[in-house]
Each structure stands twice: as C-alpha cells, then as structure tokens.
Amino acid sequence: MTRSVIELTPTIEDRRIARQAASAIALTVAEAAIPLPLPGIKPGLANIVTLVVLARWGWRAAAWVSLLRVFAASLLLGQFLAPGFFFGLAGALASLVALGAAACLPRRWFGPVSQSIFAAFAHIGAQLAVARLWLVPHDGVFYLVPVFAAAAAVFGLVNGLAAAALLRQTPPSGRPGVCAAAGDDSSRL
Amino acid sequence: MRLAGAWRGLLLPGDVLVVAAGVAFCIYAGLHLWRGGVPDGIVVRAGGQVFAQGDLSHPRKLIVPGPLGETVIEIEPGRARVALDPGPRQYCVRQGWLTRAGAAAICAPNQVSLTLTGRGGEYDSLSY
Numbered sequence: 396m397t398r399s400v401i402e403l404t405p406t407i408e409d410r411r412i413a414r415q416a417a418s419a420i421a422l423t424v425a426e427a428a429i430p431l432p433l434p435g436i437k438p439g440l441a442n443i444v445t446l447v448v449l450a451r452w453g454w455r456a457a458a459w460v461s462l463l464r465v466f467a468a469s470l471l472l473g474q475f476l477a478p479g480f481f482f483g484l485a486g487a488l489a490s491l492v493a494l495g496a497a498a499c500l501p502r503r504w505f506g507p508v509s510q511s512i513f514a515a516f517a518h519i520g521a522q523l524a525v526a527r528l529w530l531v532p533h534d535g536v537f538y539l540v541p542v543f544a545a546a547a548a549v550f551g552l553v554n555g556l557a558a559a560a561l562l563r564q565t566p567p568s569g570r571p572g573v574c575a576a577a578g579d580d581s582s583r584l
Numbered sequence: 585m586r587l588a589g590a591w592r593g594l595l596l597p598g599d600v601l602v603v604a605a606g607v608a609f610c611i612y613a614g615l616h617l618w619r620g621g622v623p624d625g626i627v628v629r630a631g632g633q634v635f636a637q638g639d640l641s642h643p644r645k646l647i648v649p650g651p652l653g654e655t656v657i658e659i660e661p662g663r664a665r666v667a668l669d670p671g672p673r674q675y676c677v678r679q680g681w682l683t684r685a686g687a688a689a690i691c692a693p694n695q696v697s698l699t700l701t702g703r704g705g706e707y708d709s710l711s712y
Contacts, residue, residue, distance in 0.1 A: 509596075538617060548607055
C-alpha cells in the first residue's frame, strides 16, 4: 500500500464548520421525512444553524455551513443534480445574499427573526425564478406565490425564533456585530 | 401565557415590522394573484365581427343589429347580460347576468355573442 503524500491538516475552524454543517445536514435529512403538501415548501430547519453561525462566527462561516449542507444533504438524499438540488442551491445562495444584507441592519432593532424572514423570502424568490426560467416556463408558476410567501413568513418566523432562543442561551461573544465581523472575515481572505 | 411571553421577548421592534411586512406581502400576493374569474371587460360580436369592446365600469346599454332584428346588451359594473333578443328560443337571454371572466352568451339566430374578458379565469370559455 502506497502512502499518500498529500496530507490535509484541518484547522480548528475547519473542524468547527464541519461540526456545524453536520448538524445542519442532520436537520435537513430529518426534515425530509416530514410529508409536505407541495413540493418546494419545507420548514428549512437547517437555517436555524445558519442563523446561529451567522450571529456567532460571521457571514463567511454561515456561507460555508449553508453550502456544505446543500451539497452533502442532496448527496445523502439522492437528490444531487436533480431539480430539487438546483432549487436548494439557488435558494441557499439568495438567502446568503439576503443574510449578508440583513446582518448590516441595526442590531438594536433587527434580530435573528428579521434575518430569517428576509432569508426565507429570498429563498422562495430564487426558487420561483429557477422554476419560471427552467422547469415551468409559464407564468402559471406565480399562481403559487401566495402559498410560498405564506410558508416563508411562517417558517421564517419559527426558525428565527428558534435561532434567537438558542442565541439567548449562549449569547454571541463580544464581537462588534455580524456586519463588521463579516467584513473582517473577507479582509482576511 | 408565560410561554408566549417568553417567545415575544425574542422579537425586537424591527422584527415585528419585518414579520408584519411579510404577512402584508402574503395578503397582497393572494389578493392580487388569486383574483381569478373577476371580469374586466366585454367583447360583443355580431356576424363574426367584433361589434363593440369595452370595460364593465359604468352601466349602459348596447343595441346590436343582426339579421333578425336588434339584440340589446345591458352592462352594469362587474356584470353584463343579453336583455332582449329576437331569437325564437331566448337561450342567451335566459342565461341571465354573466359575472365570470370567460363567460359567454351566444344568440345564434341573430348571430350576436357577448363574452366577458378577464385575466386568470378558470375557463377559456364558459357557456350553457
């Protein structure tokens, strides 16, 4: 047996992100067992993890956790490169952009619930855009907008409350705020 | 009650606004996109040609000439009907008021038809 010459040494941060992504993946897989009335509508419990990571470790870590979750969960569920995967990926990317913007809102007034709702609406927006452009090239897709929007409002609120409750138990360390922390992260790239 | 209070404590003032905006968007989207079936105009045809087109906003009467005589179409806000027709069986008159997008009353003997137009109707056309 030849010894591999390539050696990857994971940093502490790598291990932490892997652990966080693992909990997000577990939530996604567990959630896949819940029967749902309409394809495309699900609680998105993994976003609770994304929100907590965003508040504690900044946007870059949240992006890692979110995208690792999309790829790994789709592999586990046999959905990789299936339409559902592209919906999930588009939704996750749009949510991350929305989270990046929402994290810059004044923290005194806007907490994880706001971030969660913005992310949820960005998620359904991206999903609908992909559906309209690719899978169902007909304006009839928009007939479902109220259903998706209601799901986004409800699940965004629930996930945001869950993330806020978790963050209250162990408040984020004395970082100056997610927006500034994200800026720090990107300057370190 | 204490549980509800605990959850409410997790909401900041801005969060309440964002939740309200999300709910408002849902209601707006529902009202705007699920308005199916509300007519927004009429088309009257005589002898296969479009005789008149218009909206349903103000009440009026249209007199449409045909081979048997005059058909009278009555329009009111949101609905329209064939009020009088010289045809022998009066099917289009007995249909009464048309209220849905896509509904049509056809007075075949006098070659006159009345159709309600509108977006998102449940049917391409509806007749009895």
